[in-house]
Amino acid sequence: MKLGFSAADEAFRQECAAWLQEQMDGPFADIRGITNLVSKVDRRRLWEQQLAAHGWSCIGWPKAWGGRDATLAQQVIFAEEYARAGAPNRINHIGVELAGPTILAFGTEEQKAKFLPGIAAGTDIWCQGYSEPNAGSDLANVRTKARLDGDEWVVNGQKVWTSLAHFSDWIFVIARSEEGSQGPKGLTFLMMKMGQPGIEVVPIGQMNGEAEFNETFFTDARCPADSLIGSVGDGWRVAMGLLAFERGVSTLAQQMQFRNELDAIIAAAKANGMASDGVVRSRIAKAEVGLRLMRYGALRMLSNTDLSAIDGAALTYKIQWATWRRDLGELAMDVLGQAGEVVDGDNYHWPMLPNMYLFSRSDTIYGGTNQIQRNLIAERGLGLPREPRGNL
Known part of the structure; x- marks a missing residue:
């Protein structure tokens, strides 16, 4: 088996990478590298509209509704290049990756006409x-x-x-x-x-x-x-269908963000001498291996042709990345030392790595806690008996 992308896909990679680089070096340089979701909201609304104006907002959607009918490989490529360029986290991720696909799958033609254009245009968050x-x-x-x-x-x-x-x-x-x-x-x-x-x-x-x-x-x-x-x-069926879309191509963009965070840790370790510490080097190597395994697992998960189903790979993915990133946050703080605990000013904003550490504490909670994920893996993935329900 040959693992890789076709020549046409690589040409697509060059096209989207060049456009993203041009935007991040030029008119939208001020929002480059923003990973939180509440900074410079007005500028990022404009960024959503810029993506839409050039056909990059929802490339996996049908052309009839503002997409490009992009193949799965192209969607993966764009997600990777988007994060690699340092483009900001999408403030309309929920519209593009969750609401839109759910409307396409379960909505009427009238509902598609009502809701999809605003999402595709980047005007409705x-x-x-x-x-x-x-x-x-x-x-x-x-x-x-x-x-x-x-x-x-x-x-x-x-x-x-x-x-x-x-x-x-x-x-x-x-x-x-x-x-x-x-x-x-x-x-x-x-x-x-x-x-x-x-x-x-x-x-x-x-x-x-x-x-x-x-x-x-x-x-x-x-x-x-x-x-x-x-x-x-019928809301439960629709809600579960939406959660299946949540484990879609955007997981690859998420992993590229993780790649950027790990690279920043490595750079910090080299700069302050922590890279010479054997334990730190071992932890960095473990993080690298974990990130690569997540990529292969996500690609396997995306190869499932029934995107409305949550299979074994999808059941394990949330607990895998959440636990990995929680550990990455702890590694970041150990590498930074005191420098990661202090920031200037009253209305302070933490730099990327301390902010990632603080936010990563919630990764194992939202979207289903690690404990709940283990129950799902046991009951739905392995077919084990259900946990006793009821009042204790």
């Missing part, structure tokens, strides 16, 4: 209304309610850890539409406009001094009756 105070990793426990009132849905409840809700234009919401239902039954998947009366967003301060996450409160918030994706009570 989306956020995700899944987790609640008592329904984080246990998504089937959501309590937010939706009831049909004439030709509108009325939504009441609370979501939490809503990334970027404070400047998003739209949110997709999992709500309980059948009174008395429990678990995955009786849920409905709704698309709602942000900024309307009845939706309140409260930022959650993080220990790195930023606030990417929010609490989102719904008090008689409304959306049209035809804003539901799928059918009434």
Whole structure:
């Protein structure tokens, strides 16, 4: 077996790499290397629109809806080159990689025409209304309610850890539409406009001094009756389909970000002499091996032709990268020493590596805690008996 890309794919790599380099060296140099999601939001909105104007916003989508019909190999290449160029983390990742593919897979033609153009153009930023105070990793426990009132849905409840809700234009919401239902039954998947009366967003301060996450409160918030994706009570199937898209090509871009972080650690170790420490060298080597294994695992996962299914590789991927990056953050701080614990100024902003360390503490929690991931691997991947449920 020959592992590699075709000549046409390599030509595509050169095309997208040249364009990205031109942008990051030129008009968007001021947002190069930004890894958090709340810095220079206005500039990054313009960046989303610049990507769209040149056909790079959602290359895997059909051409009819603003994409390029890019092959899987091309999507992987673009994701890698995007991160390699130091382009900023996409503030519309949720729209492009989650909401859009879900609408394409489960939405009607009318819904596609309503929602997709704004995502593809980079003008509509989306956020995700899944987790609640008592329904984080246990998504089937959501309590937010939706009831049909004439030709509108009325939504009441609370979501939490809503990334970027404070400047998003739209949110997709999992709500309980059948009174008395429990678990995955009786849920409905709704698309709602942000900024309307009845939706309140409260930022959650993080220990790195930023606030990417929010609490989102719904008090008689409304959306049209035809804003539901799928059918009434079919929300769980749509929600699980969306989570399968979450483990898509963007995982390769995520890994390229990890590559940049590991390279920064290596550079810091060489600069301050820590590279001569045998234990540090061993830990760097272990991190390098882990990163390469993640790449091969992600490529194997993406080779699954049924992108709506979560197979064994997908089940293990979250716990793999989250644990690896948590350890990488600890390695970064050990290499930096005191220099990584102090920053100048009152309104400080941590540099990349200390910020990565602080944020990585959440990696093993959001998107399903490591403990929940182990249950999923055991029960769904290995077919072991289910963990006992119920009150203790």
